[in-house]
Amino acid sequence: MDKIRVLVVDDSAFIRKIIKDILSVDKQIQVVDVAKNGKEAIEKLMLNEVDVVTLDVEMPIMNGILTLEKIMKEKPTPVVMLSSLTKSGADLTIQALNLGAVDFITKPSNIFKINDEEIKSLIINKIKTASKVKISRRHYTKREIVKIKKENTNKKSINIGFGQVESIIAIGTSTGGPRALQEVLPNISKNVKAPIVIVQHMPPGFTKSLAERLNNISEVLVKEAEDGEIVKNGVAYIAPGDKHIKFKNEGNKIKIVLDDGQKVSGHKPSVDAMFYSLCEIDLRKIIAVVMTGMGSDGTKGLNKLKQVKQNVISIAEDESTCVVFGMPKSIINLGLADKVFPVNLIGKEINKLMGV
Incomplete structure (x- = not known):
């Protein structure tokens, strides 16, 4: 059985290493590359065969939302967002899900808790679920989103x-x-x-x-x-x-x-x-x-x-x-x-x- 190939994208080297280590424990998953920002993520996505991208919501140079839009346009791939528990993080995550992200993982407020067995299992399961999603048959564009005049x-x-x-x-x-x-x-x-x-x-x-x-x-x-x-x-x-x-x-x-x-x-x-x-x-x-x-x-x-x-x-x-x-x-x-x-x-x- 082919392994699920994952690209890990986060501006924090520490988070990149943690996510890579968690995913590498599972024999069905292979982290093929990592990227520190959206621009680098797009370049590496084009170079590698990738089944799932984990994508930080808030990053410099090209943030998670812009990166996601570019992925959906240039090489539609299942994306799982990494989100903080802040209000702005939640708002951006909902926006990402509407733009085509399959799911999201919440970063614990104490980042060391990400190594809890329950959280590790959740992350692995979300990657496996995302790998089964066929993004190409649901080609996401902004035009698909229903727009209704905002009423107060x-x-x-x-x-x-x-x-x-x-x-x-x-x-x-x-x-x-x-x-x-x-x-x-x-x-x-x-x-x-x-x-x-x-x-x-x-x-x-x-x-x-x-x-x-x-x-x-x-x-x-x-x-x-x-x-x-x-x-x-x-x-x-x-x-x-x-x-x-x-x-x-x-x-x-x-x-x-x-x-x-x-x-x-x-x-x-x-x-x-x-x-x-x-x-x-x-x-x-x-x-x-x-x-x-x-x-x-x-x-x-x-x-x-x-x-x-x-x-x-x-x-x-x-x-x-x-x-x-x-x-x-x-x-x-x-x-x-x-x-x-x-x-x-x-x-x-x-x-x-x-x-x-």
């Missing part, structure tokens, strides 16, 4: 919160999710008479940046979910990193409960945990959407949801648009998907099902 929050607030919550739209996604959400949410009408609840596998600090970016291009209001808030029609709530999003009936209203418990199906937030919680909520209709992502999070929860509720319509993202066809494949294979659509048609289908 005051304008949006006129349209939200109308009527009793009788239906809910629940979306679960992982690797490739930020890009997929950017194609789905802007296509959902501001008049949709349902809240939208979203689980995107992400660490703390990044879901807020994701919500802000999606809010800027969507008709519905998009925000990071807060514990105890009452859900409203026309608002999308993204589960914060490292918290499960659950729900509780409170009179004729539905309250968000953020749960800091154990991982469910290997994740926190977990799509399964969200679906399990919806089993207990009184609703006329539930639209459950499972999009791109590794593994099978969402399958067990959707299975239970369909067993206890008669009013669940499930949508899986089609393989043709998935960055990783794992989570949707799992629900399709078990016969749990009522409909299968490419990502660009999912928002329109939601509108149709909701009668808007």
